[in-house]
Every structure is written in C-alpha cells, then in structure tokens.
Amino acid sequence: MKTKILFFLVLFLAISCATNPFTGKKTMALVPNSQILPMAFAQYDKFLTENKVITGTAESEMVKRVGQRISAAAKRWLDANNYQGYLKDYKWEYNLVQDETVNAWCMPGGKIVFYTGILPIADNETGVAAIMGHEVAHALANHGQQRMSAGMMQQIGAVAGNVAIKDDEKRNAFNKYYGVGSTVLGVLPFSRSHEAEADKIGVYIMAIAGYNPDEASRLWERMKANNNGKKGPPEFLSTHPSNDSRIANLRALAPAARAEAQKFGITSFR
Numbered sequence: 001m002k003t004k005i006l007f008f009l010v011l012f013l014a015i016s017c018a019t020n021p022f023t024g025k026k027t028m029a030l031v032p033n034s035q036i037l038p039m040a041f042a043q044y045d046k047f048l049t050e051n052k053v054i055t056g057t058a059e060s061e062m063v064k065r066v067g068q069r070i071s072a073a074a075k076r077w078l079d080a081n082n083y084q085g086y087l088k089d090y091k092w093e094y095n096l097v098q099d100e101t102v103n104a105w106c107m108p109g110g111k112i113v114f115y116t117g118i119l120p121i122a123d124n125e126t127g128v129a130a131i132m133g134h135e136v137a138h139a140l141a142n143h144g145q146q147r148m149s150a151g152m153m154q155q156i157g158a159v160a161g162n163v164a165i166k167d168d169e170k171r172n173a174f175n176k177y178y179g180v181g182s183t184v185l186g187v188l189p190f191s192r193s194h195e196a197e198a199d200k201i202g203v204y205i206m207a208i209a210g211y212n213p214d215e216a217s218r219l220w221e222r223m224k225a226n227n228n229g230k231k232g233p234p235e236f237l238s239t240h241p242s243n244d245s246r247i248a249n250l251r252a253l254a255p256a257a258r259a260e261a262q263k264f265g266i267t268s269f270r
Contacts, residue, residue, distance in 0.1 A: 020141050021083045022201050033142070037089055037109040044093070044111035052098040054116065060096040062125055063114045063132075066209075067094030070132045071110065073209035074140055076264060090139075102226065106135035108142070121222045126270055129211035130219045133202030141197055199246060203253050207261035212269035217250035 019026060054060045071092050078086045090110040100117040112135060114128070122128045199216070207213040224243040258269075 021078060021081065021086060022137075022141060023197065033089065033108065040107040040109050040111060041091060044107050044113075047113070048095060048097075054096040054098055057096075059116070059119060062128060063096045063112075064094045066125060066128045066132050067092065067112055067136075069209040069211075070129060070136050070205055073205045074136060077205065077208055080264070102223075104131050104135050106139045108139055110136070110139055112136070121226055122219065123222060124215075126206075126211045126215040127219045127222075129206045129209060129270075130202070130216040133204075133206035133209075133211075133216075134198050135202075137198035137201035137205065138194065141194070141201060195246075196249065199250055200253055203250060203257045204260050207257040207269065208264050208266060210261075210266055210268075210270055213254040213257035213261075214251075217247050217254065220247045220250060 071087075071090075075087055078084070087110075092110040092112075094112045094114075096114050096116060099115040101115045102117045102121060104112070104114040104118050106112045112132070114131070118131065119128070122131055203213045203216045206216065220243055224247070227243070261267075261269075
C-alpha cells in the first residue's frame with residue numbers, strides 16, 4: 001500500500017511541473033496559473049481599494065514608466081528565446097502606494113506595488129528599475145506558484161508521516177520536529193534560492209531595458225545602510241540572502257547583464 005502511495009505521489013509530482021524559461025529547470029506547479037492569476041488579480045484590486053494610491057505625481061509616473069520598460073524588456077528576452085506568448089495572461093499594472101514601509105512587490109500576473117517608503121533608498125530612476133526588475137522576476141519565474149506548491153508538499157509530508165508512523169511516541173516526536181526541520185532544511189533554502197534567482201533575472205532585465213546594472217549592487221548597499229548596522233538572523237534561518245551576499249552577487253552579475261543587453265543592441269545605460 002505504501003509503495004503504491006509513493007508511486008502515485010512521484011507520478012503526481014512528475015506531471016505537475018513547469019519549466020522556468022530563464023533557467024531551463026523544472027519547477028513545481030501543483031496549482032495551475034489558471035487558478036492563481038484570478039485570485040492574484042482580485043487580491044490586488046482589493047488591496048488598492050484599501051490603501052492610498054498615489055497618482056499624477058512625478059514619482060508615480062516614474063514607477064509606471066520604469067515598469068513599462070522592464071515588462072517590455074522581459075517580453076523582448078522571452079520572444080528572443082522562443083517563449084512567445086509566455087506573458088499572454090499577464091495584466092501589467094504599476095501603482096505607487098502611500099506607505100512608509102520599505103517594500104515593493106509583484107503579484108503573479110504582473111500586478112506591482114511600490115511603497116513610497118522605498119523611494120528614498122531607490123534614490124533615482126535606475127534604483128527603481130533595479131527594484132522593479134527583481135520584483136517582476138519573481139512573477140516571471142512563477143515563484144508564487146512554486147511557494148504554494150512547496151507549502152502543499154510540506155503539508156503532504158506531514159500527513160504522510162502521521163499515516164506511516166504507527167507508534168504514538170514516534171509520531172509525536174515526528175510532529176514536534178517535522179515543522180522546524182522541513183522549514184530550516186527545505187522552505188528557507190527554497191526561498192533564498194528564489195531571491196537569488198530574482199536578483200539574476202532582474203539585473204539582466206533592467207540592463208535590457210537600458211538601465212545600468214551596476215546600480216543593483218549600489219541599491220543593496222543603501223538597503224544595508226538603511227538598517228543602521230542592525231544584523232538580521234543568520235542567513236540559514238532567513239528567507240533572504242544576507243545583504244553582503246546580495247551585494248557581492250549583484251556586482252559579479254553586472255558584466256554578464258551588460259553583455260546580455262548588448263545582444264539586444266543596448267550599448268549605453270541610464
């Protein structure tokens with residue numbers, strides 16, 4: 001019986017995969033985009049009705065302008081790499097929201113919000129492009145879909161463990177340690193890999209959009225300075241790479257991003 005369950009689980013995972021166009025890797029897609037995108041669009045609309053959206057200002061227009069350039073660059077890259085139609089279900093939208101939180105995000109399907117609190121750290125339009133590229137990359141790589149799939153797998157693992165372990169004492173021990181173990185050894189590294197992947201995709205896209213990729217590492221230097229020297233949790237206990245890791249990685253990626261942009265005729269950068 002257990003063998004059959006394992007067989008069907010492996011088969012289910014094998015057919016519930018998608019391909020990341022930027023890495024070529026197979027990724028978990030237990031929840032299809034046909035379900036995810038309508039939910040994301042509805043949540044985004046609800047968020048906008050509950051928050052103050054800034055319109056008609058130089059900053060709000062800059063966010064829209066940068067977003068349009070980044071999304072156009074993403075389409076150029078995808079089309080050039082035989083992924084025509086990849087963005088057909090995206091409904092791009094770029095909004096600036098009054099909130100002092102230092103944050104920006106992109107929901108599946110291209111629904112983007114910048115908080116006013118992140119603009120001083122962005123410092124300039126190219127800094128906004130570095131943030132925009134990173135956030136858009138999360139949507140392009142279907143990281144939301146993968147996170148949902150990983151959460152489902154974590155739940156399936158918990159149920160499977162409780163079914164398989166008959167001894168009450170061992171089952172209690174499993175339940176005690178499974179959540180922490182699967183998070184530290186599975187969920188957190190998974191999340192950090194998404195952040196590193198979005199950094200790479202984002203810096204390439206911003207370069208193709210004509211923005212200087214060197215600004216991405218400078219942005220994270222400003223992010224680090226904004227923390228006033230406060231240290232976060234150890235990297236292995238965090239959902240994100242450390243600031244120092246990001247800065248080093250983005251510096252290393254900038255020359256390759258510039259070379260990628262040259263393939264599209266981009267030889268000068270904002």
